[in-house]
Amino acid sequence: MKKILNLVCASALSISCVLALPAQAKEADVPSTINWTVPFGVGGGTDVWARFIAPYLTKYIPTNPTVVIRNQPGGGSITGANLFYKRAKDDGSTMLATSASTLFPYMLGDKRVRYNFDKWVPLMASPTGGVVYVQPGLGVKSAADIDKLDGMTLPFGSQGPTRLELPVLIAFEMLGLDVKPVFGMKSRGAGRLAFERGEAKIDFQTTSAYLNSVVDLVNNDKAIPLFSLGVLNKEGKIVRDPAFPDLPTFQEVYAQKFGKQPSGMEYTAYSKFFAAGFAFQKMIFIPSDTPTDVVSAYRSSVENMLKDPKFIEDSAVQVGPYQSIVGIDAAQHIQEALTVSPELYTWISGWLKKKFDYTL
Structure with missing residues (x-):
């Protein structure tokens, strides 16, 4: 359990540092195509959310790149997240969408999890109901x-x-x-x-x-x-x-x-x-080794997107009347959300075993 908590703290510190980058980027070398991994099947909440947001990302990211949704379902998102962690490029051409199904196994130390949040930078966190x-x-x-x-x-x-x-x-x-x-x-x-x-x-x-x-x-x-x-x-x-x-x-x-x-x-x-699962239910991550100018350009693009009246109007209909989180505030809240106390870990692991014969 101590190892899990240390990972969470390291992750939040890494995220906080990267998110402290300047809001404006100069001459960012933004790829013309962005492959957005959605580790769920077509038609689920995260897929619907990503397909709604993708055209707005194309509109606001410099060079207006084509954003290609790539569904990689399996393991309740663990499969796709693991593949992204292993194969994602650090040039800004790959992004990952996550959900509670990605956060929870990490929080609970699921042995199938191969990804670490300290290797990813969050661009946006959207709550949902x-x-x-x-x-x-x-x-x-x-x-x-x-x-x-x-x-x-x-x-x-x-x-x-x-x-x-x-x-x-x-x-x-x-x-x-x-x-x-x-x-x-x-x-x-x-x-x-x-x-x-x-x-x-x-x-x-x-x-x-x-x-x-x-x-x-x-x-x-x-x-x-x-x-x-x-x-x-x-x-x-x-x-x-x-x-x-x-x-x-x-x-x-x-x-x-x-x-x-x-x-x-x-x-x-x-x-x-x-x-943890609903205040940060939908998130966009890119590898933390992505060039700082590209990260900065993406952050600015997301901030501009969230101010677009058309996006706000469409989002209320497609996603719900919720306020997304960006910047350093997101990192601070994520740290708190991902932290599981030893007492709670003991209780939830016992409950999962008793209720579903599931061993963490």
Whole structure:
């Protein structure tokens, strides 16, 4: 565990130093083509997010390079991230998109992880939200009816116990739901398709995928939304998601069902992985050995992109009304987000073993 924490601190220090670069670059040698690795399948939240952002990167990066999305699914993003770590070029021609499914295994010391965040520089961190929904016909019309799910077995298509769904799986248990995850989905998009085929009774999608692929299901009475995960406000408290203001948060549903606020180590674990996985749910990284003038040019380009009124308007529709993080603030918040205390590590490793027979 000490080794994991040391890696996190070293990573954050490296990131902080690189992000302290000047905001303007001179005569940056920017490649004409950028290959953007998305370590997930087509149709999932990260893929949707990347395909939305790619044209804006082309617009604002000097030389207007072609941004090519390259999907490399497998291992809940570990496969693609490992390949990027091993093969990525340091000339600015390669980027990586990450999600919670990339952060969580690193935080938990997953032995399959070969990548180190101290070798990558974050250009942008985008928060997101998410919504849990169920099949119609279960007698549930909203979260107010959640007691009706007690005793029902609810299959759930999942990438894995340490992937994006980790805090959602904890939430399911805290709510007393008999959710039976079917692990091995290549993306959250694959989980949604299992839901559409009727193989899964409950599902979860991040905001971008929900807006693009699930809203139509809801409008056509093929899905019933239960609750959102909420968002963190400036005080670090979880509040209702502005993308789904009419949906209660997990905390509200818990309080409604049990007459008290969630607490204990289980809730500490939920809160920690929710913060790490959703405040920094979508990120863009490039190798830390990329020339400083190229890094600076990319940073300036992202900052300009985020100020574009058209981007802001489209982002609210495609991704959600969230504020992305850039610069030194991102590095500081990432350090806190990736730090797992020994006590929490002990609890989560024990829970994963007991619940899913999964050994970290």
